[in-house]
Amino acid sequence: MENNPVAAEDDRARSLRRMRRLSLHLAEPSLLPAERQLATVPCARAKRVSVANPAxxxxxxxxxxxxxxxxxxxxxxxxxxxxxxxxxxxxxxxxxxxxxxxxxxxxxxxxxxxxxxxxxxxxxxxxxxxxxxxxxxxxxxxxxxxxxxxxxxxxxxxxxxxxxxxxxxNLDYPGCFAMTELHHGSNVQGLQTTATFDIATDEFIINTPNDGAIKWWIGNAALHGKFATVFAKLLLPSQETGGVTDMGIHAFIVPIRDLKTHQTLPGVEIRDCGHKVGLNGVDNGALKFSFVRIPRDNLLNRFGDVSRDGKYTSSLPSVSKRFAAMLGELVGGRVGLGYSSVNVLQLAVTIAVRYSLLRQQFGPPKQPEVCILDYQSQQQKLMPMLASTYAFHFASRYMVENYTEMKKTHDEQIVSDVHALSAGLKSYITSYTAKSLSICREACGGHGYAAVNRFGSLRNDHDIFQTFEGDNTVLLQQVAGDLLKQYKEKFQGGTLSVTWNYLRDSMGTYLSQPNPVTARWEGEDHLRDPKFQLDAFRYRTSRLLQTAAMRLRKHTKTLGSFGAWNRCLNHLLTLAESHIESVILVKFIEAVNNCPDNSTRTVLKLVCDLYALDRIWNDIGTYRNVDYVAPNKAKAIQKLRDYLCFQLRTVAKELIDAFDLPDHVTRAPIAMQSQAYTNYTQQVGFQPEPAPVVL
Structure with a gap:
């Protein structure tokens, strides 16, 4: 074989590049260039950590x-x-x-x-x-x-x-939000209720054309509401055809009860949806309209208006843009549900942890019993959940701040960001909370089954959070769709929104072949390094995003766009969840770094590490399948996760106390901060023991 000096030179250049790249991977994170490091705080190395400044x-x-x-x-x-x-x-x-x-x-x-x-x-x-x-x-x-x-x-x-x-x-006008119909919920564009404009009388005629179009699950409708915002297809008379033209879904104010007598108005039929699994303090009802006439001014006309002569005008050029603008203004409901779900999780974790510190059973032979939170099994049920509660707290606070900024500025970039972020966080947090409520009940044994200790009512009342304001599966598909759009924008030089901006600089890095050296690093400093944790989260998301795009492209050729999406649906849901976990981790790391108190920051770092490593361990199969994590490193992640659960147990009380939920808010006897069993026994009628007589 002839010697080829050019080829030999290319081989030497490639070898040098590989050596330089390997040297970077071999270097300790602290020796990397400053611009490649993430801000870190010291790890809590001691066997027992403490909260030095609870206030x-x-x-x-x-x-x-x-x-x-x-x-x-x-x-x-x-x-x-x-x-x-x-x-x-x-x-x-x-x-x-x-x-x-x-x-x-x-x-x-x-x-x-x-x-x-x-x-x-x-x-x-x-x-x-x-x-x-x-x-x-x-x-x-x-x-x-x-x-x-x-x-x-x-x-x-x-x-x-x-x-x-x-x-x-001032509640003189209690009202309803009448969007959902018997046959249509998530698919708002498919709503069948009609609002036909009558030029002769200058009125809209609201009508329910069939039973599938009955407005269903409408809060405040069964008893208390006097008005309803009714979402309906706007139908305008067409001079060309003599028929009507469908202008898409619009919102109309429809009186449903008399303001003075509270009697149901003519043409409006109201029925009670009855007893529900939970939230029975809310009077959900069903509304059916039979050619109910309302003034033209009752059209909520910010995005589209109808003149006296039946002409339609809008600042937005198409039905789809008007529809998107309308739904975008209603995103606050999702923000509120995600934010409130965190509070439900805080309540449940508070009750479960306080009881686990109170309840004692078994223990070493001939020695006192130990509290059940000292058992590893109880720690691994509750400590990752406690860490997740903290993570969600900071992520939901960020979501509310973004929403507030959106309402002030109406900046298109922030609007887009909030829409996708609220869909993802609402879905992820409410699903996690729903599962956690059952785990908390089980962790409290038989006493968790007592209604007075609240797990039943919290679980039943919260369960619907996974459905209303957007079904969680549908919302995750929105997140996946937005990610795929951003993925396309990246390669077309478009603008990436704030939440996904890590894709711009990092996808190439994350999609490169996993390095065999770093795949084996198992030291505690490395595993607790925020850079490793974020890289792991983002690697998984980037890989899922790239493979989803490839699969969709392949299946679209034979199945069409809808068939391809359905074929890849589970993949897309996993992609969305992976991305939201990454966003949550970013916000948690920022909260740790921004904390002004050193003691608090050290404990928060411990909590953040458990959140990150617990999520990595829960999906360790994915990392192992692509050799991102070698077997020895996987074992080290599991061991450190278990150890962090143990460390968190030592500050569990202080972490719960930091939620600052007083006893009259938690209200569960087994979670009282003092005399819990006394409160519990009095709930069922036992009288407190008399104080001893001092002679």
Whole structure:
């Protein structure tokens, strides 16, 4: 074989490049160039960590709207007549829920509707606190102010604000949000209710054309609502054809009950959806309209209007753009649900951890019993969940801040970001919370089954969070679709939105062949390095994104776009969840680095590491299949995860206390911070033991 000097030179150049690249991987992270390092804080190396400054810890967790939540808590603490009993008939619960909301607004001085527009962060804090008192109250507040009120103000114009704002604010105008139909929920564009314009009378005619178009599950409809925002197809008379033209889904204010007599208005048929699995303080109903006439001014016309002579005008050029703009204005519901779900998880974890520290059983031979949180099995049930609760807390706070900024600036980039972020976080957090509620119940044994200890009501009331404001499976598909759009933009030189911007610089790196040296690093400093953790999360997301794009391209050729999407659906759902986990980790790392108190920051770093390593371990098969993690490293990840669970147990009480949820908010006897068993026995009628007589 002839010597080829050019080929030999190419081989030497390739060898040098491989050696330089290998040297970078062999270097300790601290020796890498500064621009390639992530900000880190020292690992908590001691066998036992501690919270040196509990007050600073709680202050960092509270956030800037804690004062208004305390106002809500204290108002209901001062009003025992407004507290929801453990057992209450549905009819009584509904009336109590209305009284709770009226009292808070009219006597407690809390005006949630004003916060919706002046400072959404305050509104979400109020709704979260109200949900802690009674989840039905939190949802009823959301129906009145975020859905009914929000639709009027966000989709309407100044005339609607002048007509309805005060009545919605002070509860003179209780209302409904009538979007979902018997046959259509997530597919809003498929709604069948019609709104036909009558030029002769200058009115819209609202009609339910078939039983599948009956508005269903409408909160406030069964008993209390006087108005409804009805979403319907706008039909305009066509001069060319003599028929009607479908202008797409629009929103209309439809009176459903007389303001004075509260009687159902002509043409409106209302039925009660009846007893539900949970949230029975909310009066869900079904609405059917038979050619109900409303004034033309009742069209919420921010994105599209109809003139007196039946002409349609809009600042947006197409049905699809108008539809997207309308739904974009309603994203606050998803933000609120994700935010409130974190609070439900905090309540459940607080109850389960406090009881696990209280309850003792077994122990070494001839020695005292130990608390059940000292058992590894209990630690591994609850400590990753506690870490996730912290992670969700910071991620949901970021979501609310972004939403608030969006409402102030209406910046298109932020609007796009909030839409996808709220869909992903709402889906991921509510699904995780739903599963965790059952685990918390089981972790508390038989006492977790007692209604007074709240797991049953929390689980039942929260369960629907996975469905309303967008079914979680549908929302994850939206996230996957947005990721694929961003993936395409990356290669076409387009602008990437804030949440996905790591794709711009990192996908090439993450999609390169895993390095065989770093795949074997198993030291604690490496595994607890935020750079390793983020790289692992982003590698998985980038790989899933690339392979999803390839699979869709391949199957589209034979199955079409819908068939290809359906063929790859599980892959796409996993992609969306992987991406959301990455976003959550980024926000947690930022929260750790931004913490001003050294002691708090050290403990938060421990919690953040457990969140990250628990997620990596839960999907270790994926990392092993592509040789991203070698067998020895996988074992090291599992061992460190278990050890971090043990370390977290030593500060579990302090981590729970930092949520700052007082006993009158948690309300579960087994979670009382003092005399828990005394409170529990008194709940079933035992009298407290008399104090010993001192002679």
């Amino acid at each position: 600073a810890f709680a202050a960092y967790m509270r956030g800037k709207h804690w004062d208004v939540q305390v106002r809500v808590f204290e108002f209901f603490r001062s009003r025992p007549d407004l507290q929801t009993p453990i057992e209450i008939p549905m009819a009584d619960h509904r009336e109590l829920c209305l009284r709770q909301l009226r009292a808070l607004v009219r006597e407690g001085g809390v005006r949630p509707f004003r916060y919706v527009f002046e400072d959404p962060g305050v509104y979400f804090a109020v709704a979260q606190a109200a949900g802690s008192v009674d989840m039905s109250l939190g949802i009823k507040m959301g129906v009145q102010y975020s859905l009914w009120g929000g639709s009027v103000i966000n989709l309407g114009t100044q005339k609607h604000k002048e007509m309805f704002f005060d009545g919605i604010d």
